[in-house]
Amino acid sequence: MSGRISPAAIRLASVLAGLVAWEIYGRAIHTVIFAYPSTIGRALIELTRTGELPFYLRGSLVVLALGLGLAIVIGIPVGILMARRATVEYALEPYINALYSTPTVALIPLIVLWAGFQVKAKVILVFLFCVFPILINTYQGVKNTDARLLEVARSFCAGEWSMWRDLMVPSAAPYILAGIRLGIGRGLVGMVVAEFYTAITGLGYMIVQYANNFRTDRLFVPIVVLMILGVGLTSLLRRIERSVAPWLHVAQHE
Amino acid sequence: MSQDKGAGERVATVPRGIGAGSPRIVVDRVSKSFRLGSVALQECSLEVTPNEVLCIIGPSGCGKTTLLRIIDGLTRPDSGRVLVDGVEITRPRRDLAMVFQHFGLFPWKTVSDNVAYGLRVQGRPDQEIHTTVAQCVELVGLRGFERHYPYQLSGGMQQRVGLARAFAVNPSVLLMDEPFGSLDAQTREVMQEELLRLWRIRRTTLVFVTHSIDEAIILGDRVALMTHRPGHIKDVLDVGIPRPRDPETVRGGDRYASLRRYIWNQLRPEVAGTVGAP
Ligand SMILES: Nc1ncnc2c1ncn2[C@@H]1O[C@H](COP(=O)(O)OP(=O)(O)OP(=O)(O)O)[C@@H](O)[C@H]1O
Ligand SMILES: [Mg+2]
Numbered sequence: 001m002s003g004r005i006s007p008a009a010i011r012l013a014s015v016l017a018g019l020v021a022w023e024i025y026g027r028a029i030h031t032v033i034f035a036y037p038s039t040i041g042r043a044l045i046e047l048t049r050t051g052e053l054p055f056y057l058r059g060s061l062v063v064l065a066l067g068l069g070l071a072i073v074i075g076i077p078v079g080i081l082m083a084r085r086a087t088v089e090y091a092l093e094p095y096i097n098a099l100y101s102t103p104t105v106a107l108i109p110l111i112v113l114w115a116g117f118q119v120k121a122k123v124i125l126v127f128l129f130c131v132f133p134i135l136i137n138t139y140q141g142v143k144n145t146d147a148r149l150l151e152v153a154r155s156f157c158a159g160e161w162s163m164w165r166d167l168m169v170p171s172a173a174p175y176i177l178a179g180i181r182l183g184i185g186r187g188l189v190g191m192v193v194a195e196f197y198t199a200i201t202g203l204g205y206m207i208v209q210y211a212n213n214f215r216t217d218r219l220f221v222p223i224v225v226l227m228i229l230g231v232g233l234t235s236l237l238r239r240i241e242r243s244v245a246p247w248l249h250v251a252q253h254e
Numbered sequence: 255m256s257q258d259k260g261a262g263e264r265v266a267t268v269p270r271g272i273g274a275g276s277p278r279i280v281v282d283r284v285s286k287s288f289r290l291g292s293v294a295l296q297e298c299s300l301e302v303t304p305n306e307v308l309c310i311i312g313p314s315g316c317g318k319t320t321l322l323r324i325i326d327g328l329t330r331p332d333s334g335r336v337l338v339d340g341v342e343i344t345r346p347r348r349d350l351a352m353v354f355q356h357f358g359l360f361p362w363k364t365v366s367d368n369v370a371y372g373l374r375v376q377g378r379p380d381q382e383i384h385t386t387v388a389q390c391v392e393l394v395g396l397r398g399f400e401r402h403y404p405y406q407l408s409g410g411m412q413q414r415v416g417l418a419r420a421f422a423v424n425p426s427v428l429l430m431d432e433p434f435g436s437l438d439a440q441t442r443e444v445m446q447e448e449l450l451r452l453w454r455i456r457r458t459t460l461v462f463v464t465h466s467i468d469e470a471i472i473l474g475d476r477v478a479l480m481t482h483r484p485g486h487i488k489d490v491l492d493v494g495i496p497r498p499r500d501p502e503t504v505r506g507g508d509r510y511a512s513l514r515r516y517i518w519n520q521l522r523p524e525v526a527g528t529v530g531a532p
Contacts, residue, residue, distance in 0.1 A: 148354070148356050148358055149358060149360065151323075151328060151358075152352075152354065152358035152360075153375075154328060154346055155326055155328060155346050155350075155351070155352045156346070156351070156371060156372045156375050156423070157346050157347070157348055157375060157376070158375045159375070162374075162375050166360065166363075166371070166374075166375075167360070170360070170362040171362070173362075245361075245362070246403070246405070247361040247362070247403065247404070247405040
């Protein structure tokens with residue numbers, strides 16, 4: 001039975017098998033446009049050594065960090081406010097629904113017209129890509145605050161600020177973090193899209209450039225970096241999610 | 255007050271209250287109904303004397319929680335009013351504290367931070383909070399557990415935190431809504447003794463809602479019986495068992511037996527009404 005083999009071992013074996021198969025097949029057909037793991041690895045080392053990859057990666061990360069940071073700083077308070085004040089909720093709902101349902105990509109020409117080709121436009125795009133999951137999750141989390149704890153807080157004469165600090169935010173924290181995790185996934189998409197369709201920069205630039213030159217080994221480098229970024233940030237967030245509310249996981253631990 | 259009469263005979267004289275001074279809490283013809291037309295309280299009146307323990311007992315759904323929430327200012331009555339020290343209650347006040355059946359602890363706060371909650375909300379200085387929390391944690395026997403989180407504690411210990419949190423704000427009125435109702439029988443008895451001990455040290459006016467006749471007699475100076483639908487106070491009895499009380503001795507006494515029988519006879523038709531028995 002496979003019962004004794006750990007899931008991690010199965011995952012690792014599967015990935016290794018995939019890489020080996022890819023390598024063997026790639027070596028066998030050996031065409032210029034079909035890169036395989038060892039050539040990609042070599043390209044990765046080269047591009048890191050020349051400083052090209054760090055340079056473009058930094059450009060991309062600045063955009064991602066600014067857009068995501070803005071989305072967090074705006075999304076969380078607005079989400080809480082909407083959950084706490086019906087007036088705010090009804091007033092903002094139409095805009096949020098409209099923006100959330102519109103494919104953000106369709107807004108790119110407009111954003112370029114208004115904000116130019118540079119960092120500002122890219123940050124706005126990343127922001128639009130990732131603010132909604134954060135905002136909506138925060139709203140849901142606050143709405144799900146235990147009504148009994150709300151009553152405890154009222155009984156102790158808690159003010160609105162204390163309600164946020166002692167009750168809403170901690171209680172919604174798992175939702176908010178899950179929202180940020182979803183936001184990061186979408187933010188990465190937004191980042192690459194922005195780099196393709198506004199001024200071509202960052203990892204997106206590397207992709208476009210090496211695709212045009214048929215350098216598939218180098219083309220894979222930014223792709224692999226994006227993948228690592230996505231997987232890394234997402235699993236980091238998952239880890240924080242688990243540690244931030246240990247009382248939610250008591251049953252699993254015992 | 256003579257002690258040797260049967261409980262039934264003294265009932266008529268009791269509702270005026272035991273003390274001569276002005277009452278701490280006056281519940282004055284309070285009515286409350288909810289949507290869907292369910293009447294929780296109708297013309298409910300009650301007086302609570304300073305520093306007495308008043309137990310309220312009644313069938314499930316008769317409006318005990320609703321009454322306590324109105325006294326605490328968490329909800330407004332449709333008509334009638336509640337006065338605490340002569341001032342009408344319109345919203346929660348700092349000098350009233352509540353202990354909840356569901357404990358109501360913040361799972362993300364440690365024992366210390368939970369106990370400190372009321373003081374923090376009131377914006378007391380850190381030094382004072384620190385000292386008071388240490389005292390109250392000690393008082394309820396939780397020394398050494400300050401850094402624990404509620405989910406790491408047993409139910410009994412969790413409710414000790416709830417008690418400490420309420421005592422920490424030094425309230426003049428403590429409201430308890432079946433605080434031991436979700437504990438197992440043994441823990442419950444231990445907690446009753448704890449509460450008797452705490453109340454000896456920190457005299458306050460205590461309104462204690464319970465389902466248990468035993469608990470009401472062990473803890474109460476007086477026991478208020480509530481009727482079902484529409485909920486109001488049917489009767490208030492003097493327990494008349496001297497303090498300090500040892501629960502085991504009390505349970506063995508004649509007074510306990512006669513009170514228990516009397517209260518049960520009073521409650522039985524009410525309870526039957528709720529379960530549809532003849
Ligand atoms: N928020 C509410 N909305 C509608 N009905 C309510 C609400 N709170 C209480 N009720 C109704 O009012 C009545 C009294 O409820 P309450 O909780 O005060 O009873 P209780 O005596 O505390 O019951 P228990 O002993 O089961 O705790 C019940 O019929 C209940 O269904
Ligand atoms: Mg109740």
